[in-house]
Amino acid sequence: MRWSDVKSGLLDFWGEFRRVKSGMVGLVLLVLFVGVVLAEPYIIPYSEAGTRWRDITYWEDRPEGVPPAWLFRGLPPTQTISNYAISEEVIGDVLLYEMVFSYDHRYDGAPQDLIFECEAIRKEPLMLSLSLQRPDDRTVDLLRKEVPPGVSRIRIPISKDEDAKNAAYQFALEYDENVRSDTIKTCEVLFTEARPSTPALRGTYALTAAFILSQDDRIEDARIVLPGKVSGLLGTDGQKRDIWSGIVVGLKWALLIGLLTAAVSVAVGVVYGVMSAYLGGWKDALMQRVYEIFVSIPLLPILIVMSAVFRPSVWVMITMMCIFFWVGPVKTVRSMGLQIKEETYIEASRGIGASDARIIFKHMVPLLIPYAFASMALNVPMAIVYESSISLLGLGDATIVTWGQILHDGFTGGAVLRNLWWWILPPGLAIAIVSMSFAFIGFAMDAILNPKLRTR
Amino acid sequence: MYWKYCVTRICSGIVIFVIIVFIFSALFNTVAEETARGQIAETLKAEMSGLRGLSHEELLHYRETRYETMYHQYHLDRPLGERIIWRAIDSLTLNFGKSTMIKSRAQSDNVWTIVSECIPPTVLLFTTAIAIDILIGLWLGLKKAQRAGGIMDKGTSIGTMVVYGMPSWWLGMIMIMLFAYVIKIFPSGGLYSTPRPSGIAFVGDVLYHMALPVITLVIIGFWARAYLTRNIVLGVLQDDYIMAARARGIPERGVLYGHTLRTAAPPIVTMALLSLIVSFGGNIIFEGVFSWPGMGNLYWVAIQQNDVPVLMGNLIVTTALYIAGLVILDLIYGFLDPRIKVGGRR
Numbered sequence: 001m002r003w004s005d006v007k008s009g010l011l012d013f014w015g016e017f018r019r020v021k022s023g024m025v026g027l028v029l030l031v032l033f034v035g036v037v038l039a040e041p042y043i044i045p046y047s048e049a050g051t052r053w054r055d056i057t058y059w060e061d062r063p064e065g066v067p068p069a070w071l072f073r074g075l076p077p078t079q080t081i082s083n084y085a086i087s088e089e090v091i092g093d094v095l096l097y098e099m100v101f102s103y104d105h106r107y108d109g110a111p112q113d114l115i116f117e118c119e120a121i122r123k124e125p126l127m128l129s130l131s132l133q134r135p136d137d138r139t140v141d142l143l144r145k146e147v148p149p150g151v152s153r154i155r156i157p158i159s160k161d162e163d164a165k166n167a168a169y170q171f172a173l174e175y176d177e178n179v180r181s182d183t184i185k186t187c188e189v190l191f192t193e194a195r196p197s198t199p200a201l202r203g204t205y206a207l208t209a210a211f212i213l214s215q216d217d218r219i220e221d222a223r224i225v226l227p228g229k230v231s232g233l234l235g236t237d238g239q240k241r242d243i244w245s246g247i248v249v250g251l252k253w254a255l256l257i258g259l260l261t262a263a264v265s266v267a268v269g270v271v272y273g274v275m276s277a278y279l280g281g282w283k284d285a286l287m288q289r290v291y292e293i294f295v296s297i298p299l300l301p302i303l304i305v306m307s308a309v310f311r312p313s314v315w316v317m318i319t320m321m322c323i324f325f326w327v328g329p330v331k332t333v334r335s336m337g338l339q340i341k342e343e344t345y346i347e348a349s350r351g352i353g354a355s356d357a358r359i360i361f362k363h364m365v366p367l368l369i370p371y372a373f374a375s376m377a378l379n380v381p382m383a384i385v386y387e388s389s390i391s392l393l394g395l396g397d398a399t400i401v402t403w404g405q406i407l408h409d410g411f412t413g414g415a416v417l418r419n420l421w422w423w424i425l426p427p428g429l430a431i432a433i434v435s436m437s438f439a440f441i442g443f444a445m446d447a448i449l450n451p452k453l454r455t456r
Numbered sequence: 457m458y459w460k461y462c463v464t465r466i467c468s469g470i471v472i473f474v475i476i477v478f479i480f481s482a483l484f485n486t487v488a489e490e491t492a493r494g495q496i497a498e499t500l501k502a503e504m505s506g507l508r509g510l511s512h513e514e515l516l517h518y519r520e521t522r523y524e525t526m527y528h529q530y531h532l533d534r535p536l537g538e539r540i541i542w543r544a545i546d547s548l549t550l551n552f553g554k555s556t557m558i559k560s561r562a563q564s565d566n567v568w569t570i571v572s573e574c575i576p577p578t579v580l581l582f583t584t585a586i587a588i589d590i591l592i593g594l595w596l597g598l599k600k601a602q603r604a605g606g607i608m609d610k611g612t613s614i615g616t617m618v619v620y621g622m623p624s625w626w627l628g629m630i631m632i633m634l635f636a637y638v639i640k641i642f643p644s645g646g647l648y649s650t651p652r653p654s655g656i657a658f659v660g661d662v663l664y665h666m667a668l669p670v671i672t673l674v675i676i677g678f679w680a681r682a683y684l685t686r687n688i689v690l691g692v693l694q695d696d697y698i699m700a701a702r703a704r705g706i707p708e709r710g711v712l713y714g715h716t717l718r719t720a721a722p723p724i725v726t727m728a729l730l731s732l733i734v735s736f737g738g739n740i741i742f743e744g745v746f747s748w749p750g751m752g753n754l755y756w757v758a759i760q761q762n763d764v765p766v767l768m769g770n771l772i773v774t775t776a777l778y779i780a781g782l783v784i785l786d787l788i789y790g791f792l793d794p795r796i797k798v799g800g801r802r
Contacts, residue, residue: 436618
């Protein structure tokens, strides 16, 4: 069989394939996925999501476990304010340095947190105090603290600060005597009408950060961040990570794991099956016994135990899956091979002295290429699902982001219990949709290859 | 000679199992031995702290001899090849050793006791689900084959492809979220309620706890069953004798249930049983989501507790059940399809 024969065979196959609607839908989706992978840097808001997924500092300014922004339009998104008014006053040999950030609150809910950040360039310890002026002209003195020398980056999340919490508690007491200091949430008091479950207080807030510095010290890059109640396209998870970025980054790994595993294992299986059929005799018998041993091993359990024991990287995981997946096409390919073997042209080429390898690879394997493609398409979802099942158990490669790992974090992070559906639903749907498009392609090829199944 | 076929198939199943156990014990030799050494060291530490009134030399001597006897007992003083063989023999005689953390319900640390406790819930869950699954799948598949190419057939075929790669455990999470936390009509997991009811109430309680996992498995499973049934039936419908039956004026129902199903039954039964086995192997960790105390859940627990002996024992028992299932499947297939018995090989 020459290359041009293979080519025309594939073209015929393509001609039939393009008439199957579901197959074409699958193909279009596949092209779309490849497009998404290529456009990844342009469509994820956090460009380093793939490499710094487990780096807490990368995500620290995000809100924790909040729903997608497009669902709740009234709730505040995350805002960063880096414009501020400065006033300086020299008193003796110290400098009183004040920055005023003004923030216009126009949303239904209070922000999740209020974070003050700045760089301090100095030799002496400095005094810092924060106070918040509300639209109802009341001012809450949040905290006053001494920052030791040597710390250059100052980051104060108000909701985690005990002084601020206490200040908020005292403030809330004036409105309601029944508030409890152990359950109070600082920002829920500061940005609402100060009684429990009252609406947000809209208007302009002013956060004043006052420093007492020595004269040649400087404060730079100051800003406040207000992590909101909603975030991005798909919300954030319990570790403040952007789920949309995780899903997009996970796509390339899902495609890589699925396609590579399917391609290698099906290729091995097809060659193995054809060899077994062609060689016959004791070689066939031996190869069949080896095959029987491999099919008798339950796939998922052995993969789980191997992952638990060897803690594989993604590449080792793909290799492991290939070791057990190749048995898939063997049985069908062997029976097809037994038929092809009896064709006269095989006998003819053996007659003119062609080697076994030449007959197998040149005359038998090319005939099975369409079947191999169908089989590959149906193997891709299997590889993706198995990898996510292993990752669900927490045995995934910790240097990459896969959908199974997001689901693992969600499941162990109590997403089911807390009803954080945007953490659980998208990764699983992504697995299902990618698998579905490969199933569309595979089933369409299957229908072409089995003419008996054609509908009347 | 059906019995001859049975004997060969069962023997080959046993031989395959023995070979696989050998492969496992070679593959996991290092980690299994590390655990065994750790366990010996721990036992010895406990023994030593119980000793009183011995001099330093005597203690050292005691330690040395105890170490030697225990290493000998666990065959750790033998060369590598022999150790692997010993471990395989231990596994084949269900002697998986002691767990490091996990205890059975009766507080035993024998791995076989722990694993064997988990078999009934798993078998109960998966057989129930597959039975319902097959009934729905068979019915739907016949309907699809009857009107192949129709809207219903095409629609359900698309359904098959949509759930093709949907992880059952993910659907399980969604179902729990929906039907256990948002609409509180099902329990979120477990085999029975905590004050364990007795008598007939216990059966009802188990069924109530089983409902959500079974529904999830059926929703994922029956599509593929229907699609395969359709393909098998459609293949048979193309045969000449069906055309002849139709030509004789036999009503379509008679053709379908009388003629087609008679021929299609063996592959359909095989396919159904095979799906039970594959579902057992592939969906097993699904139990963890529902905290269903079966073998799949045991994998979760063993991994969390890093309990290597339980993990190994569970793997070997799972493999044994899997192979037993494959053997039974072949026996049933041979019984249903007379062509198999004669040849004895496929």
